Amino acid sequence: MKVSIDISMYPLQSEFEKPISAFIERLAREQRVNIVRTELSTQVYGEYDVVMGLLTEEMKAVFETMPQSVFVIKIVGEDRKGRF
Helix, strand or coil: CEEEEEEEEECCCCCCHHHHHHHHHHHHCCCCCEEEECCCCEEEEEEHHHHHHHHHHHHHHHHHHCCCCEEEEEEECCCCCCCC
């Protein structure tokens, strides 16, 4: 099953741009997902199990180093690339 995810990361610290960029770059390393970056959020498209596994792994890595971070996630149960 394909999913579309809209995710925003908010590191609650003064230096916030580098952690956000690093998070997005780690997501983009996974070749089985499509990433679209916007000014306010990032969209991730792909197979449910792949996308959710990737987010679980990468969000955990963020929380281990910056536990004060916040993620806002919207998930749609279909591929909405170009229609989000």
